[in-house]
Amino acid sequence: MTDSAPPGWIYNETVRMFATPGDPPFESRDELVRHWGRAWGVDNDVGAIRSILMHRPGPEMAVVDPAKRIESIGSFGDLEKGWYFQSDSVPPLSEMQEQHDAFVAALKARGVEVHFVDGVDGGRLKSCYTRDPLIMVKGGAIVCRMGTRIRRGEELAVTRTLARLGIPILRTLSGSALMEGGSFAWINPKTAVIGCGIRVNREGAEQVAEVLRRQGVELLAIDLVGYDIHIDGSFLMIDRDLALVDPFGLPFSFLEKLKDLRIRTIEITPADNKWIINSLAVAPGELIMPEGATNRTLDSLAAHGVRWTVLPYAAMQLNGGGIHCSTTPLIRDEI
Numbered sequence: 001m002t003d004s005a006p007p008g009w010i011y012n013e014t015v016r017m018f019a020t021p022g023d024p025p026f027e028s029r030d031e032l033v034r035h036w037g038r039a040w041g042v043d044n045d046v047g048a049i050r051s052i053l054m055h056r057p058g059p060e061m062a063v064v065d066p067a068k069r070i071e072s073i074g075s076f077g078d079l080e081k082g083w084y085f086q087s088d089s090v091p092p093l094s095e096m097q098e099q100h101d102a103f104v105a106a107l108k109a110r111g112v113e114v115h116f117v118d119g120v121d122g123g124r125l126k127s128c129y130t131r132d133p134l135i136m137v138k139g140g141a142i143v144c145r146m147g148t149r150i151r152r153g154e155e156l157a158v159t160r161t162l163a164r165l166g167i168p169i170l171r172t173l174s175g176s177a178l179m180e181g182g183s184f185a186w187i188n189p190k191t192a193v194i195g196c197g198i199r200v201n202r203e204g205a206e207q208v209a210e211v212l213r214r215q216g217v218e219l220l221a222i223d224l225v226g227y228d229i230h231i232d233g234s235f236l237m238i239d240r241d242l243a244l245v246d247p248f249g250l251p252f253s254f255l256e257k258l259k260d261l262r263i264r265t266i267e268i269t270p271a272d273n274k275w276i277i278n279s280l281a282v283a284p285g286e287l288i289m290p291e292g293a294t295n296r297t298l299d300s301l302a303a304h305g306v307r308w309t310v311l312p313y314a315a316m317q318l319n320g321g322g323i324h325c326s327t328t329p330l331i332r333d334e335i
């Protein structure tokens with residue numbers, strides 16, 4: 001047969017013989033492991049963390065000039081250069097690094113593989129909050145588009161890092177989208193939420209929703225309150241069906257939606273340090289949290305079977321972000 005077959009037929013029959021179908025889909029574990037080396041990605045916010053992305057604050061912090069005091073609001077910043085420091089005091093860099101190092105050590109002690117962002121530069125002083133320039137979904141990352149000038153460009157450093165690690169990038173937000181990962185949260189493996197506001201617009205949410213739709217995940221888009229920048233200041237999943245919330249930062253309709261989804265909630269009180277919402281679930285019902293929870297809230301956590309480790313993080317928080325903001329889990333166990 002092949003003796004007399006025309007070359008075109010041989011070519012086409014070979015193509016047909018070696019064709020590979022689209023299913024199983026890109027995000028399936030076997031496909032990822034075979035072609036990308038690991039099952040990168042997450043589809044929940046509480047499964048045991050295996051791999052995480054962080055950035056130790058470093059030379060970029062030198063952009064902060066304590067002489068640039070903004071007296072009218074009691075903080076520091078330079079409108080021309082775009083940097084801002086959201087507190088009335090600037091801690092020594094060594095103190096921020098010490099707290100960050102202790103957090104990294106606590107994660108490593110749990111067996112978490114910690115990766116660091118390559119090439120942070122340009123005085124991008126918020127780069128230690130790796131939560132924001134990317135979102136991890138099933139099978140890889142969505143690179144965001146930051147909603148403040150000094151943070152725009154963190155996307156490039158993160159993209160280089162993802163490439164070095166071999167992590168698929170499923171989408172880079174484009175057009176007029178604004179999106180920061182701190183305003184994205186998984187509620188369960190079929191439902192996620194984005195808080196829209198001054199840093200995240202509906203176009204950003206829609207571009208993320210497109211990626212998630214292909215994974216069979218529904219994305220809720222809610223409005224944040226006032227100038228709140230991220231939903232992770234008011235909402236945190238801490239177990240498969242349990243969230244820590246600040247009701248003052250969330251619309252009533254979202255609190256009702258959580259009930260529909262059978263998510264139980266623990267509400268913080270004004271006496272709690274608000275940064276406790278910005279904790280990290282390292283496994284179902286296991287938190288790393290900053291200081292400042294009231295006994296009332298700790299008792300409630302304990303009554304719901306939650307365990308926690310407390311780390312000092314006040315110096316890191318002075319730059320405007322907390323424990324949750326300082327991490328992006330790259331791989332979590334399924335729940």
Ligand SMILES: NC(=O)NCCC[C@H](N)C(=O)O
Pocket residue numbers: 086126129131132148151181182183229230232233319320321322324325
């Ligand atoms: N997820 C977060 O809340 N990230 C920290 C935000 C850092 C800082 N306040 C900012 O303005 O970007």
